[in-house]
Amino acid sequence: QLQLEESGPGLVKASETLSLTCSVSGGSISGSTYYWAWIRQPPGKGLEWIGSIYNSGTTYYNPSLKSRVSISVDTSKDQFSLNLISVTTADTAVYYCAREDSNALKDSWGQGTLVTVSS
């Protein structure tokens, strides 16, 4: 059973960098043909896809966030990470990591982690 778990600071100051890591267990990132994605959900709002990465390092990003986002992968640790720079209070959200296939379906999700950006 594949499991994903997000980790990282729950509080980040405005203008700083938000960094999260997703740890994958019950499966291997390097041996898969899946993408690994980050999605966020501001309080009381809908889902927003942030971006995804393949085990080769190929990345895709939401155009609206592309200038501030980077996603990286560490296949040796079965982890992938999100960095979002120059955050504002609008970046306050629950951040989810998920496994994504080439049709953009996400079949496994982490439980999510709330990140609050303080002004």
Added chain:
Amino acid sequence: QSVLTQPPSVSAAPGQKVTISCSGGSSNIWSNYVSWYQQLPGTAPKLLIYDNNKRPSGIPDRFSGSKSGTSATLGITGLQTGDEADYYCGTWDTSLSAAVFGGGTRLTVL
């Protein structure tokens, strides 16, 4: 403003049927597979329908999906109070080279 358009809310009585629409365009729904997600209060989304109309193991056949042109539809029959949740459609957008979601639809079972 979401790339995919869903009604903000739908409602129906227990035992009844409801449909949720998801409208897009030629670069997303028309040319790619659609998936649907159920998000119960306080929980992570869960895959409900994939490849337009397939159900993952464990999803009851009360849930169905269809696609026609630039629109997709999620159907739920035999509504139960436990179906009260937010539902999201999603797909890939070829022009954006990005995954996209609908704005979400809140289902209320009256």
